[in-house]
Amino acid sequence: MKIKNITKRYFRTVALNKVSFEVSEGSITGVIGPNGAGKSTLLDIISGFQNPDEGEIYFNDRPLTLMLFKEKKKVLSYMPEHLEIYPDYYVDDFIRFLHGATRYIDTDLIDILNLAKVKNKKIRYLSKGYHQRLKLFFALSNTKKIMVLDEPFDGFDPIQLIDILEFIRSENRKGRTFILSIHQLYDAEKICSHYVLLNQGKVVTQGSIQTLKQTFGDDSSSLEQIFMRAIE
């Protein structure tokens, strides 16, 4: 996937300014940056939920803006950050609905995300961590090739995070491509193979961790230190 010169404006505010980068097949790309950097807007545009004012996204060399949304959603699954799954539904009810609609259910994923434990609960009464698991279940319980997840690790405790990271790695090994928006740089460092550093709507730098270390630090530099130097 090639993202070329994407610009998005909201009246006079420029949310994204000529953002360009590439996502190679089978990679885990982390779009990282502080709050307000434009990460969610970028992921919305990649997923087809917003249209860019300028620029183009190419998927297998085909402009994504020319693809119909129904074509996009066959290959791409999106988990937006601000998603409050039907609060008055029971967890099991929601899973049944997804199953009925897609005729597909990943039972392993239910176990990995430990959703069976809360299946009798109303979604409204789930803890933040379990709500996040349900969101992940919705995004991942399919056979789509590209997963676009906005802040997927919010609300997880360290033990839960280990399980989720391992699951994403195993799915990645099966050939799935991940584009993750993460503002916790420590978490991003554990999972991503490629980074796009965004700040104030612009790409500050991008590349693998090795490339970034060579450019902005040394072997012992953390992603946080690299990011701070890159901004400077």
Add this chain to the structure above:
Amino acid sequence: MRQFLILSLKEIGDTFFSKTALLFLVLVSFIVGYGFFTAVGLYSRQSMAAVNNLLYARGFEPVPGVFGPTYGGLFLLFSLFLPFVIIQLISLEKEQNTFSILTQLPFSFKDILTAKIIASFLFLLFVLVLTVPCIILWRIYGGHIPYNELFLLISGYLLYGMFVVSVSFFSASLFDSSANASIFSIFLIITSWVIDFGKNMNISQALSSISGWTVTRMLKFFENGILSFTAAMYFVLVCSVFFVLTYIFLRFDLKSKWKLISLTVILFLFAMFIISNITLNIDMTESLRNSFPPGISRALKRVPDLEIDVYMEKADSRFEDYQRSFLKKLDLVKNDVKVRMMTGDALKKNYGLFVYKINGKSGKTYSNSENAIFPIIFGLGGISVGHGNKESNFSGYPLVVKGKLSMIRYTYYLLIPMGMLLAFAVKKIKLRRRFEK
């Protein structure tokens, strides 16, 4: 198809089992019950004098006398409260961002909107089912039911309900907050009332012209027992245009929305122009109260271009009477009559006069009675009236209900609200038990 059914069931569940819907249905029960109770009481009391008076009895018809006031409560409920029930079908999805779930599942935007429209339509049907006990009770009391006229009345309210649904969907597609969407949809609905009010106050000629095309004016056809092709098509078109606009606004992937919106509006105006030129009205009342006697109607159809100059204020009660008892009936037979409301010095000088003009000849009268008008019109047109110009032999249906009115109170203030509360509770308990198993 199976997937669409699953989506439709979800939407039906979301519509029927929301707390807002429950409160609305309880309110419907109270208002319809109160309306029916009051209407039956009044009809019964007035009927006492008519039972032994054949002439007076002719004025007693169940639809305008009982069912009209009963269903009239629905007009207020649909206008002011239904938007709160319907808007949440879209607004909640937007507020919670669950549209991102539905759109990523194998449902098209069209599927999603259609399922929501079907759910709303079924909800409206359910509301109308709540009025069925009124018909049954009226039958138990020994009342007559003019089925055609009653069916027309119910159809009118169903169409009006769908209009409110379409406006609510449109508002919800425009605004992210359900509060803003609710206010906006009520604003759009009340605009129709404001135009009617402006027309009655004779504020401007433009407002008077528009007022002929307001939703409330079109609903009047159904309330008065006139099956009007124009009115039915008007509702279908207005609902369609709001649904199409909703679809366009919900499509976040569309780039050139304004082109589609312009095209929709142009097509709508074109379609409205076409239906405005087609007049097909049928009087569905048993008494034929909206029509002249058959012989008069036949003769009127043969009258060439008729113009009427009215030297009277629109708010004058004599003009209102003239409009109700003559112009409306005339419109059913002959819809190309030009009626001019005179103004200025001419109005002051000739106040109260009606001038009829046919082919350059004119005749005048101060009377608004048919007996004075028809000889002038037929004289000017040189037309003789054939047979069948006598009034119909409709005898009326006065009914004195003795006691038993408490059945209405039990049904609408107790049985129906309790039944709905029970159904709501059972549904919740069943769900919980299913999951506990």
